Amino acid sequence: MKTISAAIFEAPSVDWWGLLPQMVLLGVALSLLLITSISRRKFATAFSTLCSVLAGSTVFLIALGLWGDVQELGPRSSLASAFGVDGFSIFFTILISLGVVTTALLSHSYIEREGIDSAEFHALLMCSAAGAIVMASANDLIVMFIGLEALSIGLYVMIAIHTRRAEAREAAMKYFVLGAFSSAFFLYGIALVYGATGSTNLVQIRDYLDEVAFKDEHILLAGIGLLLIGLAFKVAAAPFHFWAPDVYQGAPSPVTGYMASIAKAAGFAALLRVFFAALPSYKLDWSPIISALAILTLVVGAVMAILQTDVKRMLAFSSVSHAGYVLVAIQSANASGTSAALFYLFTYSFVVIGSFGVVSLMGWKDGHSLDRYSGIGRSRPVLALTFTVFLLAQAGVPLTSGFVGKFQVITSAVDVENYVLASIAMLTAVISAYMYLKIVMTMYVTEDNSEGPDIAIHWTSGVVLGGILVFTLVVGIIPQFLIDFSQDAVPVLIAG
Amino acid sequence: MIVTTSWYLVLGALLFIIGGVGLLVRRNPLIMLMCVELMLNGVNLSFVAFSKALGDIGGQTVVFFVLVVAAAEVVVGLGLIVAILRRAPGSTADDLSVLKG
Numbered sequence: 001m002k003t004i005s006a007a008i009f010e011a012p013s014v015d016w017w018g019l020l021p022q023m024v025l026l027g028v029a030l031s032l033l034l035i036t037s038i039s040r041r042k043f044a045t046a047f048s049t050l051c052s053v054l055a056g057s058t059v060f061l062i063a064l065g066l067w068g069d070v071q072e073l074g075p076r077s078s079l080a081s082a083f084g085v086d087g088f089s090i091f092f093t094i095l096i097s098l099g100v101v102t103t104a105l106l107s108h109s110y111i112e113r114e115g116i117d118s119a120e121f122h123a124l125l126m127c128s129a130a131g132a133i134v135m136a137s138a139n140d141l142i143v144m145f146i147g148l149e150a151l152s153i154g155l156y157v158m159i160a161i162h163t164r165r166a167e168a169r170e171a172a173m174k175y176f177v178l179g180a181f182s183s184a185f186f187l188y189g190i191a192l193v194y195g196a197t198g199s200t201n202l203v204q205i206r207d208y209l210d211e212v213a214f215k216d217e218h219i220l221l222a223g224i225g226l227l228l229i230g231l232a233f234k235v236a237a238a239p240f241h242f243w244a245p246d247v248y249q250g251a252p253s254p255v256t257g258y259m260a261s262i263a264k265a266a267g268f269a270a271l272l273r274v275f276f277a278a279l280p281s282y283k284l285d286w287s288p289i290i291s292a293l294a295i296l297t298l299v300v301g302a303v304m305a306i307l308q309t310d311v312k313r314m315l316a317f318s319s320v321s322h323a324g325y326v327l328v329a330i331q332s333a334n335a336s337g338t339s340a341a342l343f344y345l346f347t348y349s350f351v352v353i354g355s356f357g358v359v360s361l362m363g364w365k366d367g368h369s370l371d372r373y374s375g376i377g378r379s380r381p382v383l384a385l386t387f388t389v390f391l392l393a394q395a396g397v398p399l400t401s402g403f404v405g406k407f408q409v410i411t412s413a414v415d416v417e418n419y420v421l422a423s424i425a426m427l428t429a430v431i432s433a434y435m436y437l438k439i440v441m442t443m444y445v446t447e448d449n450s451e452g453p454d455i456a457i458h459w460t461s462g463v464v465l466g467g468i469l470v471f472t473l474v475v476g477i478i479p480q481f482l483i484d485f486s487q488d489a490v491p492v493l494i495a496g
Numbered sequence: 497m498i499v500t501t502s503w504y505l506v507l508g509a510l511l512f513i514i515g516g517v518g519l520l521v522r523r524n525p526l527i528m529l530m531c532v533e534l535m536l537n538g539v540n541l542s543f544v545a546f547s548k549a550l551g552d553i554g555g556q557t558v559v560f561f562v563l564v565v566a567a568a569e570v571v572v573g574l575g576l577i578v579a580i581l582r583r584a585p586g587s588t589a590d591d592l593s594v595l596k597g
Contacts, residue, residue, distance in 0.1 A: 184535035
């Protein structure tokens with residue numbers, strides 16, 4: 001009979017400094033919930049918003065410090081190589097922290113006017129952001145799964161936070177069912193990869209696959225396929241996108257912006273970490289599949305967007321087609337393609353948060369049909385101009401960040417001589433441009449409706465929209481600093 | 497007859513498929529939740545079978561993480577179902593059809 005030997009358990013070394021971003025977010029979230037639930041007096045919405053903004057800014061500053069650290073000393077990993085502290089993870093930490101700050105500020109007026117419990121909303125926002133950071137930093141598939149679930153479970157509740165609206169309940173239920181479905185696929189993929197390679201650690205999986213030539217690799221390939229399906233659901237790539245329009249439409253607009261930017265960015269971070277960093281030896285297997293997904297996603301996103309009459313659904317399909325562009329960059333499976341994907345995600349995230357911020361201001365009382373936007377160009381010129389810039393940036397018009405992003409993505413496809421994909425990407429860019437211009441035309445050209453919608457812009461929303469507007473134009477005119485930033489953030493896996 | 501690892505893997509795959517098909521076919525929200533559990537437990541079984549075959553304890557510890565995540569997911573799922581059924585008692589997934597385009 002085997003007895004358990006008194007093995008000496010050696011705890012893995014913990015790099016607390018590298019874990020600080022998640023700890024700050026979770027700590028502030030839990031303290032906020034605790035304080036607001038034990039205190040007798042009722043806190044103003046501004047208190048929760050302030051907590052989120054401060055936590056997000058702190059994480060941003062910590063991440064900047066870590067970035068300098070990593071550039072100087074090189075990437076490292078902690079917790080028995082389960083958690084990477086490298087340029088890639090810090091790039092996403094910076095993106096996610098800024099996403100928390102902007103979403104918190106944009107949601108302020110929404111939460112106030114709809115009478116939602118603000119502490120719960122902001123605690124969930126911070127917890128799910130912590131999950132997103134874990135997903136982008138994970139060097140172990142199980143850690144990545146935990147991050148994915150922390151992000152998704154937070155989002156399920158954030159979508160349903162406005163329980164009085166039937167649309168929000170329906171959207172939350174749809175996202176929950178399909179989210180759980182896709183998580184199960186992802187998990188099954190982990191199980192099969194574990195069975196084939198003997199480890200869930202990405203570093204060990206990469207090293208194992210470099211050394212061993214498989215005689216029978218069906219289990220491994222099935223596992224890789226299931227991982228791809230699970231992540232394709234999360235980033236809303238066609239044919240796994242069908243939940244996106246309904247969920248984006250039903251969710252509160254600030255949450256939609258957060259979901260379309262940060263949740264999507266975290267999904268792509270996981271995709272790049274698993275496929276580009278850990279499975280380079282299977283490049284020839286996964287690159288064509290991602291290429292096919294990209295074509296389908298681009299076409300579906302562009303064509304379906306034209307058929308919509310609801311602005312939120314239009315933007316939902318446009319976010320599907322953006323996922324297609326990122327996939328175009330990822331399929332090139334080299335460092336320049338990956339940095340193009342990172343640049344695209346960074347610029348696109350802010351534009352989409354800004355777009356849904358405008359939609360959130362517009363949509364109050366009567367929904368989001370396109371007619372509601374007619375004549376805004378005359379009654380609210382500044383707001384209309386801001387929205388126009390966001391839409392043109394998404395269409396990829398020069399002098400905006402979107403142009404630089406699309407240019408790099410298409411260049412990366414040309415570099416690997418995938419001319420078919422590059423042409424399709426350009427063609428669908430033209431088709432989507434029609435949809436964006438349709439919204440712009442509605443704002444400016446259509447006859448003014450007599451009364452015009454009444455829109456109140458709280459200063460918090462104004463600051464965020466202004467900031468994103470400046471960012472979009474600055475990156476469009478002098479993009480080099482962000483290109484360098486994304487080139488330094490290409491993922492590497494370090495054991496240690 | 498010797499029961500090998502592949503038996504457990506096939507059983508795990510079957511549970512996963514039954515759960516997946518059930519999730520797509522059944523319309524009762526509670527049954528859909530049970531189907532999600534079935535899928536996750538099919539995966540758990542595969543993890544344990546692989547863990548035994550590889551002689552590696554890692555796969556069995558993974559199961560604990562999955563159990564915790566599944567519990568958290570059920571809490572949120574039941575919360576959503578209660579929120580929906582309280583306003584429309586006896587409703588099924590087909591009744592959730594406000595959003596379309």
